[in-house]
Amino acid sequence: MNGLLYAYLMDGKGSAKRLDWESVNKWKPQDGPLWLHFDYTSPETIDWITSNSGLDEVVIDSLLSEESRPRAAMVDGGLLAALRGVNLNPGSDPEDMVAIRLWVEQDRLITTRRRKLLSEDDIIKAFEANQGPENTSELLVEIAGNLISRMGGTVEEFEDRTAQIEEDIIDTESYSLRSKISELRREAIMLRRHLAPQREAMTRIQTEKIAWMQDRDRVYLREITDQLMRFTEDLDSVRDRAAVSQEELSNRLAEQMNTRMYVLSIVAALFMPLGFLTGLLGINVAGIPGAEYRFAFWVFILFLCAVVILQILIFKKKKWF
Structure with a gap:
């Protein structure tokens, strides 16, 4: 059977x-x-x-x-x-x-x-x-x-x-x-x-x-x-x-994501005024300051570096990083 x-x-x-x-x-x-x-x-x-x-x-x-x-x-x-x-x-x-x-x-x-x-x-x-x-x-x-x-x-x-x-x-x-x-x-x-x-x-x-x-x-x-x-x-x-x-x-994954977004936000904050200044001086119209001065570019670079240093000091004072 x-x-x-x-x-x-x-x-x-x-x-x-x-x-x-x-x-x-x-x-x-x-x-x-x-x-x-x-x-x-x-x-x-x-x-x-x-x-x-x-x-x-x-x-x-x-x-x-x-x-x-x-x-x-x-x-x-x-x-x-x-x-x-x-x-x-x-x-x-x-x-x-x-x-x-x-x-x-x-x-x-x-x-x-x-x-x-x-x-x-x-x-x-x-x-x-x-x-x-x-x-x-x-x-x-x-x-x-x-x-x-x-x-x-x-x-x-x-x-x-x-x-x-x-x-x-x-x-x-x-x-x-x-x-x-x-x-x-x-x-x-x-x-x-x-x-x-x-x-x-x-x-x-x-x-x-x-x-x-x-x-x-x-x-x-x-x-x-x-x-x-x-x-x-x-x-x-x-x-x-x-x-x-x-x-x-x-x-933990949410904390990782928040940390990465925080870093990106800081970077974006640092470059925001730099982007504004370079965009402002990059327009093709007459009357741009320093257009005829041969050291104007390097002066502007130094000015941007000073802006970045000032931002970093402000961020540290506010304890943003």
Whole structure:
């Protein structure tokens, strides 16, 4: 079956046996906890979940829905949840998060996704090393924990980029930093927007009265939720630091511009009377003073120099520079 990505029968000792589709159809709850992992876009998946899974219509719609906003709810003793993880697939943007939908019962866990999750590979490797989950409760905790722990690298990258931008503002004050800051703020805001509902979903899971969930798993879920909250707070810090950096950069660039305009204004003020005098004596009419005197040009140059010196003295007295 093309839509069935993985099917594992857990032995309760940290290992699991991979099943084919024929074995899945013969499975009974007394055989042991079963994990079924599907690609929900496959027609075969849609047909099996709709016709053969025995699930409620609400659960079926959620497992096959394109809508993947993080959430959690109890339905007839089972847990229905949707969680998201950072997209670490090659060529993808981290803020373009990947989603996994879960239906968890005491003896069966069904997950669906469209894009590959690296977290699923971690669980399979744990099964192969006889260190995997022993039941559906632990498997749920493992999936949630792997999804959230992988966010740490992305959040740290955001913090490093923020620190680098803060240093660059002091060193370069370049206009190109504006686009870097805007991109960082956009990515942090988008990732933060996805993590807020996930935090609520995780809190809902750990507070629900789930009969088949062990107290130890609730403690692990609480630690995972705390880690998610720290990531959310770190993203808030990145966003605020980026906003402060953007404001600081704008102030520095505005100060640069004001300094340059001030210098240009001083230069213009110095040359304004010189331009007036040279223009006045450059008109082609009779009666220009000194027209017949052979040293008139040099006398006029000395006069202009005296005017400039006088202007500089006046500007310094007024503390204009």
